[in-house]
Amino acid sequence: MKDLLSGAGEILRRLEEEGGEAVIVGGMVRDLLCGFPPCDADIASDAPLPVLASLFPSGRILGPEGMQVFLLPFGEGHCEVFPFPRGGLRDDLARRDFTVNALALRRTGEVEGSRRALADIAARVIRFNGPGAERLAEDPLRALRLARFAAVLPGFVPDPGAIRECREARPSLERCAPERVGREIRLGLEGNSRIFLETVKACGLLDVLFPGMPSREFDFSRLCRIQEGLAREGAPLEVRAAAFFPVPGGRPSRSDDGPSRAEETLLAWKWSARSASEAAELARQRRLPLEAPDPERTAALLEARGTPFMDSLFLLSRQYCAGEHHFRRWSENRALYVSMAVRALRNDVLPSGAEIMKKFSLAPGPLIGELADAVKLRRLHPGLGSKEDAFRFLETLLRQNRNP
Secondary structure (H helix, E strand, O other): OHHHHHHHHHHHHHHHHOOOOEEEEOHHHHHHHHOOOOOOEEEEEOOOHHHHHHHOOOOEEEOOOOOOEEEEEEOOEEEEEEEOOOOHHHHHHHOOOEHHHOEEEOOOOOEEEOHHHHHHHHHOEEOEOOOHHHHHHHOOOHHHHHHHHHHHOOOOEEOHHHHHHHHHHOOOHHHOOHHHHHHHHHHHHHOOHHHHHHHHHHOOOHHHHOOOOOOOHHHHHHHHHHHHHHHHOOOOHHHHHHOOOOOOOOOOOOOOHHHHHHHHHHHHOOOOHHHHHHHHHHHHHOOHHHOOOOHHHHHHHHHHHOHHHHHHHHHHHHOOOOOHHHHHHHHHHHHHHHHHHHHOOOHHHOOOHHHHHHHHOOOOOHHHHHHHHHHHHHHHHHHOOOHHHHHHHHHHHHHHHHOO
16 A cells, blocks of 8 residues: 555656646545555546656556546556546546545645545445436446445445435446446456345346346345355356356257357457356356266366366356255266366377377378367276277277278
8 A cells, every 4th residue: 555655646746846736536545544455546637648648658648539547557556647627626526426436635635525425434335426317327337336336345335325326217338338347247246246246136237237137036146145155266257257147958059048148248348258258158068067977078078178167167066056966966077077187187098190090091181180089088988098998999980980
């Protein structure tokens, strides 16, 4: 905290020496007053952007015309310098989203803001800064930020009036850039996931964000428990995301609505293609560890996706265990997978493509790749003791291919 505060104070000093006005605003002031360690600093100033660029050569101007900010990195964090609106600091504070963010700190140590803002900091209440309908009309994403702040700020609770205003306004998140929506969801899940989900639901946004979300209270409570369990286990975000999307019954297929929707949604939120693909496949396969062991399917999935994916799959599916039957199946499948993971290290039993061609007098072509893939799966289940075992297996395959 000391380095960040010192860095922000140095920026204020430089700007004041140039004859301007500059104050720390928003989340950093809130965190300092609450005793939380701040991560980044926001500064509001009347200095024009070209002046900022000349004073701080390591920074850069970001954003579209009319909404530009000056980003200045220092240490492990960064500082964003915003131009004051036309009405100066008073107008800046009046336009902020929540009262707990509508505060400013001068280099003299003086805190600027309303009594309501200071009282809400002390009471740990998240309340709209002025009429909620106006704040939501300016930026509908503030409804989602309400849930995110409730999830990440220790001890803070949303004001019931703010939740009611969100529910009545029914803000259209379609007006928001998808990557902004995805960022708020990521940050909310990294906090207290139950609080995040319950607040999103109370604001009437659950099905908007996650189409097909269970509507029954029992199903929703179960989802919250699953998310809490995944958080305790330190599950990656793509694993938590996989639990949000419903999976149809029966054997999974690429056309399943839930997993396909998961991938489309996460890509729209600008999550990485790898995370979106992994979350979709985890959703598609999450019943596998709870069913009767299927060695061929498990081997194919392990070969295609690797051990990190399989570990995530078992982490996810364990949260869906309901009763002794599920736990027994999970344990059986876990033991099967571990055996395969150990066998996957046995590269010494795999013949190369050149060795396969030489052994069976085969010409290069697709058949060689098919045989190599088949022997890789055979190595996983039921296993191969040596390269000679692999050749015997391939000989059987070729004989069957010639005599269908």
